[in-house]
Amino acid sequence: MAKRLSPAVERRGGRPTQAEAAALHQRLREAAVKTFLENGYDATTMVAIADAAGITKPTLYARYPDKRAVFLDVIPWAFSRAVQVDVPSATDDEDLRTSLVAIGQGALRQALNPDIVQLHKIARNEAHRFPEFGLSAESLGWASRQQQVMDLLAGHAEAGTIEIDDIELAAEHFLALVEVLPARLADFGLYRSRKEEQRRLMHAVDLFLRGVLAR
Missing domain, CATH: 1.10.357.10 (Tetracycline Repressor, domain 2)
Known part of the structure; x- marks a missing residue:
């Protein structure tokens, strides 16, 4: 399983800085594209995308409501x-x-x-x-x-x-x-x-x- 982001990037309390949020979005997009390329659309899951990005499912769902929204982005x-x-x-x-x-x-x-x-x-x-x-x-x-x-x-x-x-x-x-x-x-x-x-x-x-x- 991919390594989770450090507390400086994925925080439990408070909001991430603008730079941290941009870095997370970039990382998430790269991981999602890689996952879609490897597995295809149907076989890709939100769990797989979160794991590839090294983030938790709640963090992923905070940005995208579902897999369809990820693909569209x-x-x-x-x-x-x-x-x-x-x-x-x-x-x-x-x-x-x-x-x-x-x-x-x-x-x-x-x-x-x-x-x-x-x-x-x-x-x-x-x-x-x-x-x-x-x-x-x-x-x-x-x-x-x-x-x-x-x-x-x-x-x-x-x-x-x-x-x-x-x-x-x-x-x-x-x-x-x-x-x-x-x-x-x-x-x-x-x-x-x-x-x-x-x-x-x-x-x-x-x-x-x-x-x-x-x-």
């Missing part, structure tokens, strides 16, 4: 967290091609990450129980990366180096070119070599640029 969080961690912290805005390649590499790393592949499977399998998601399992986690592409394209459009009527749609199409097919193949356990994925990424970037560069 942690699955979208896991997708968005993966994107935020993997998106390049800095790209060369002067060189559009280099920036798009860097973003595309981040998209591929996420799409082919075994945990992300498993998260997609769980989200798709349980989508009928969770209309609150409000979007398909395939699009979970795209928002941060798509916004980065949009910001990049907007800057170049303003500078006149590219011509785009709909920046949001163009960003979506770029990510679809780069990520969708490798992600679908990964769902079936099929992976290309790293060299082949890089070749296809470069082709997708150049194809996209031929469609948007100012003439």
Whole structure:
């Protein structure tokens, strides 16, 4: 059984500090995602989540009324967290091609990450129980990366180096070119070599640029 949190984190008397509460929430989310990945939704219990997080059941129930509420919180969080961690912290805005390649590499790393592949499977399998998601399992986690592409394209459009009527749609199409097919193949356990994925990424970037560069 996982080690219980120290009294400084899980207190019997008084409220935890804001930092302690944030650390506990982070730990709980990570433990819940790990438990869902290992056991699937049906086989996961609140007891298992509490044990994985090293907390008591009352502490878990103080934050979530049931397993359904945990799932609704942690699955979208896991997708968005993966994107935020993997998106390049800095790209060369002067060189559009280099920036798009860097973003595309981040998209591929996420799409082919075994945990992300498993998260997609769980989200798709349980989508009928969770209309609150409000979007398909395939699009979970795209928002941060798509916004980065949009910001990049907007800057170049303003500078006149590219011509785009709909920046949001163009960003979506770029990510679809780069990520969708490798992600679908990964769902079936099929992976290309790293060299082949890089070749296809470069082709997708150049194809996209031929469609948007100012003439």
